[in-house]
Amino acid sequence: MLKYLFAKESEIPQGTTAIFFGISSICWFIIGTGLGSFNAAKLAFPDWYHGLYWLQFGHMRQVHVHAVIFGWIAMAFAASMMYITPALGNTKLWSEKLGVWNCLLYNVGLCLALALLWSGVTSGREYSDHIWPIDLYIAFVMVLPWCVNVWMTIIHRRTQGIYTSNWFFAACMFMTVIVFLVGNLPEFFHLTGLNEAYMTWWFAHNILGLLITPVAAAITYYIVPKITGNPLYSHRVGHLHFWSIVVFYSTPAAHHLMSSPLPEWLKSFASVEGVLILVPAIAYVCNILLTMQGKWSMFVNNVEIKFTITGVLLAIPLNMQGGFQQTRAINWYIHGTGWIVAHAHLALLGFSTFAEAAAVYYGLQVLLRRKLYSLSLANLHFWTLLIGFSLYWTSMTIAGLIQGAAKIYEVPYVDVVIAEHPYMIVRWLGGTLVFLGNIVWLYNMYMTARYGDEVPAGRQPAELAYVR
Amino acid sequence: MSWNEHWRFDRPLFSLADDEMDKQSKYVWEHESLGGIAENNNPLPRPVIGLLLLTYFTAMAITFPLYGQRPNAAIYADYVALMNSTEVQKVLNDKTISHAQADKEAMALIEEALAHFDSPYAFQRAQHPIDMNKLRAIAPEIVELQTKGVDLREYNVIGNHLYKANFEGNIKPNGERERIQPWWDKGYQIAVWWFIIFCLAVIIAVKRLPHFSWQPDHSIAH
Numbered sequence A: 001m002l003k004y005l006f007a008k009e010s011e012i013p014q015g016t017t018a019i020f021f022g023i024s025s026i027c028w029f030i031i032g033t034g035l036g037s038f039n040a041a042k043l044a045f046p047d048w049y050h051g052l053y054w055l056q057f058g059h060m061r062q063v064h065v066h067a068v069i070f071g072w073i074a075m076a077f078a079a080s081m082m083y084i085t086p087a088l089g090n091t092k093l094w095s096e097k098l099g100v101w102n103c104l105l106y107n108v109g110l111c112l113a114l115a116l117l118w119s120g121v122t123s124g125r126e127y128s129d130h131i132w133p134i135d136l137y138i139a140f141v142m143v144l145p146w147c148v149n150v151w152m153t154i155i156h157r158r159t160q161g162i163y164t165s166n167w168f169f170a171a172c173m174f175m176t177v178i179v180f181l182v183g184n185l186p187e188f189f190h191l192t193g194l195n196e197a198y199m200t201w202w203f204a205h206n207i208l209g210l211l212i213t214p215v216a217a218a219i220t221y222y223i224v225p226k227i228t229g230n231p232l233y234s235h236r237v238g239h240l241h242f243w244s245i246v247v248f249y250s251t252p253a254a255h256h257l258m259s260s261p262l263p264e265w266l267k268s269f270a271s272v273e274g275v276l277i278l279v280p281a282i283a284y285v286c287n288i289l290l291t292m293q294g295k296w297s298m299f300v301n302n303v304e305i306k307f308t309i310t311g312v313l314l315a316i317p318l319n320m321q322g323g324f325q326q327t328r329a330i331n332w333y334i335h336g337t338g339w340i341v342a343h344a345h346l347a348l349l350g351f352s353t354f355a356e357a358a359a360v361y362y363g364l365q366v367l368l369r370r371k372l373y374s375l376s377l378a379n380l381h382f383w384t385l386l387i388g389f390s391l392y393w394t395s396m397t398i399a400g401l402i403q404g405a406a407k408i409y410e411v412p413y414v415d416v417v418i419a420e421h422p423y424m425i426v427r428w429l430g431g432t433l434v435f436l437g438n439i440v441w442l443y444n445m446y447m448t449a450r451y452g453d454e455v456p457a458g459r460q461p462a463e464l465a466y467v468r
Numbered sequence B: 001m002s003w004n005e006h007w008r009f010d011r012p013l014f015s016l017a018d019d020e021m022d023k024q025s026k027y028v029w030e031h032e033s034l035g036g037i038a039e040n041n042n043p044l045p046r047p048v049i050g051l052l053l054l055t056y057f058t059a060m061a062i063t064f065p066l067y068g069q070r071p072n073a074a075i076y077a078d079y080v081a082l083m084n085s086t087e088v089q090k091v092l093n094d095k096t097i098s099h100a101q102a103d104k105e106a107m108a109l110i111e112e113a114l115a116h117f118d119s120p121y122a123f124q125r126a127q128h129p130i131d132m133n134k135l136r137a138i139a140p141e142i143v144e145l146q147t148k149g150v151d152l153r154e155y156n157v158i159g160n161h162l163y164k165a166n167f168e169g170n171i172k173p174n175g176e177r178e179r180i181q182p183w184w185d186k187g188y189q190i191a192v193w194w195f196i197i198f199c200l201a202v203i204i205a206v207k208r209l210p211h212f213s214w215q216p217d218h219s220i221a222h
Helices: A016-044 A057-088 A096-118 A132-155 A164-183 A185-189 A193-228 A235-249 A253-257 A264-275 A278-291 A303-324 A328-334 A338-368 A375-408 A413-451 B019-031 B046-062 B073-083 B086-092 B099-115 B122-127 B132-148 B186-207
Strands: B155-158 B161-164
Touching: A016 A057, A016 A096, A016 A338, A016 A413, A057 A096, A057 A132, A057 A164, A057 A193, A057 A338, A096 A132, A132 A164, A132 A185, A164 A185, A164 A193, A164 A235, A185 A193, A193 A235, A193 A253, A193 A278, A193 A303, A193 A338, A235 A278, A235 B186, A253 A264, A264 A303, A264 B046, A264 B186, A278 A303, A278 B046, A303 A338, A303 A375, A303 B046, A328 A375, A338 A375, A338 A413, A375 A413, B046 B186, B073 B086, B073 B099, B073 B132, B073 B155, B086 B099, B099 B132, B132 B161
Parallel strands: none
Antiparallel strands: B155 B161
16 A cells, blocks of 8 residues: 555556455454454353453443444445446546545544544544544545545546436435534534434434445445346436435434434424335335346355345345334334344344445455455355344344333343343354454455456456356 | 426426437437446336335324323323222221232222223323332322313323423413324424425436336447
C-alpha cells in the first residue's frame, strides 16, 4: 500500500483500492468475530475470565460491534463499491489515489476508535458509542472521501443510464453522511433525555436501514446478473425497491422505543412504516430470485452465487421479523430480550455478510486476475459460516422467547439466567465456528493472491472454477 | 425540448411517456451495456402485487393499539371498590390462614365477583392481571383521583404508581390534551397519506419507462 500513497494516479493499477479494502475487511471480520466469540464465551461461562479491566464485557461488546460494522461490513461495502461502481459505468474509479489514502486512514481511524472504546472512552450510546472527535473523523476522513469517489465515478460514467446498484450506492452514501452527522447530535450538543434516546435510535435504525441493508441488496443486484449472465428480472421493480427503501425504511425509528414516553401517534406512524418495510423486501427478493430463472444449478456449483442467494433467502425471515417484531403486540413480548440480538445478527451476519462475502470473493478474483486457490476451502468457509450463524440465530431466538415469557410472567431473573445457559453455550459454539471459518477464508484469499492460477483476459473466474 | 419533457396523460396507468421518449428509452436500453449487465422490463408479478396490498392492510391493522399498552387506572377501579368490601376484608383479616394465602383468596373473590358483570375492561384486565400487593399499593392513588373527579382512563399504572398517559390526542374544550388512546390516531392518518404519496411517486417513475409489454433485445449490446 505504501508505494501507492505517493505514486501518480496513472501509476496505480485499477482495482488497487478495492483490493486493499477487501483484504482489510476480511482481517477485520476475523478480529470482529474473534471478539464476538470471546464475548459469547464470557456469557456462556461467566467465571472463566476475570483478568484485565479492558477485557470486561462492557468494553468488549462495544469493540465487537464496531469492529464488525465499521471494520468488516463497511469496508467490504467500500471494496465492493470501489470495483462495482466503475464497472457499471464502463469507466475506472475516479481516483485510486484518494481510495488508497481513504483505505489507510480508514484503518488508522478504526484502530484509534476501537482503542478508545476499549479503554472506556465512550459516549455510552448503543451503536453511536464513539466520542465526538471520532465521530467527526469517521464522517469527514473515513466516509466522505469514500462518498466522493463513488459519486465522482458515477458522474464520470461512460453510460447514459445508471444501473440499479449504482442508484443505491450513491444514495446510500449520501444518506449515511446525513444520518451519521444528525444522529450524533446528542454527542455534539449534549442533548439528553427523550431527545437523546430518539436521536440515538434514529441513528441506529437508519445506519441499518439506509446503509447496511440497501447496500448489501445493491451488491446482489450486481453479483447475480453478472455471474449468471441473466438480465436483471425487472428494472421497474428495482424502482419500487429503491423508492420504498427511501420512503419506508427512513421513517420507523420510533419503533425502537415503543415503551418510551414518545408521543403515541409517532409510535403508530413508525409502527405502520415498520411493517411496510416488507414492501422493499418483497420487491427485492422477487427481483433477485426471478433473475435466477434457469440458472438455479449455480446455487449449488458456484460459490459466489451460493453465498449471494443464501443471503437473499435470509432476507426473507429478516424482514418478516423486522416488520412484525416492532408492532405493539409483539414488541411488548420480545423487547429487551435475546430475540433482538438474534435479529441483529440475522441482518448483519446473515443477509449482509453473505452478500458481501460473495462480492469480496468475486471482486478479489477479478481484480487480481487469479482463480480461487481452493474451491473446497471456499465451500468449507460457506458451511462454517452458515452452520455457525444458524446455531447462533436459533439459540438466541429461543433464548429471547424464554426471556420474553419470563419478563411477562415476572419470573425471577436468576431463574432466567439458568434457563438460558444451554443456549448461551450454543451461541458461543456458533460464533466460534464463524470465527474459525473466517481464518480459513483469509488463508484461501492469501493463497489465491500468491498462487492462484491466472485468469485469462476476457474470461470470468466463475467460468474456470472447475477447470484444473 | 429535453427528453424529460415528453409527457402524455391520456392513459396515465398505461404510460406517461410519449412516443419519442419511448423510442429514446428503448434505444438506450438495447444499445447500452452497463458493465456487461442487462435489464429486463418485466412488471411486478400479480401475486406479488396482491402480497404488497396485503402488507399495507396488515400494517394498518396490526399496529392498532390492542396489545402492548400499559394498563390504565380505570381497569382497576372496581378492584379497589371490591377490595374494601366486607367480604373481601373478612378474608384479608382472617387470622387462621397465612398472609399470602389470604391475599390469594381475596383476589380470587374479587375476580369471581367481577366475572359476574360485563365490563368494557374485561380484555385489558386479562392482559394485565394484578395481585393483591400491587392493588394495595395503587389503591390510595386511585381513590385520590376518583375524589378529584378525573377520568381514570387517562392515567397509566407504571410500577406501583399512577402517571398521566403520554398519548397526545386532540385538545379538549378545557385546553388539556386528550390522553385516552383511541384505536385510531394522527399517526395512522400520516401513514395513509405517506403511502398514497409513495404510490403516486412510484407510478410516475415507472410509467415513464417503456410499457412492460415491450422487452428489450439484449443481443444488440451484448
